[in-house]
Amino acid sequence: MRPALTPEQEALYRGQLADAESALHQLITGKKAVTLSYNGETVTYTQANEARLRNYIRELQAKLGLIPAARRRGVRV
Numbered sequence: 001m002r003p004a005l006t007p008e009q010e011a012l013y014r015g016q017l018a019d020a021e022s023a024l025h026q027l028i029t030g031k032k033a034v035t036l037s038y039n040g041e042t043v044t045y046t047q048a049n050e051a052r053l054r055n056y057i058r059e060l061q062a063k064l065g066l067i068p069a070a071r072r073r074g075v076r077v
Contacts, residue, residue, distance in 0.1 A: 005063070005064070010064065013060050013063050013064050014064065016036075016038050016060055017057065017060040017061065017064065019036055019038075020036060020053060020056055020057045020060060021057060023036055023045060023053060024050070024053050024054065024057065027045065027046070027047055027050055027053065028050075032046065032047070033045065033046045
C-alpha cells in the first residue's frame with residue numbers, strides 16, 4: 001500500500017501530471033519537442049522518446065493512486 005500524500009504533494013503531482021499530459025498531447029498532434037520542468041530539472045521530450053514521457057505519466061498516476069503501482073516480479077530459479 002502506498003503512503004498517503006500530503007495535500008501539498010497531491011497538488012504538486014496533479015500539476016505535474018497535467019503538464020505531462022499536455023506535453024504528450026502536443027507531441028501526438030505534431031509538435032517536434034516539448035520541455036517540462038520538475039524536481040529542479042528541465043527535460044525535453046521529442047517524438048523519438050514519447051515512451052519515456054508515457055512512463056513518467058504512469059509514474060505520476062501511480063503516485064496519485066489513479067492506477068495500481070507497478071508490481072515487481074520475483075525471479076524464478
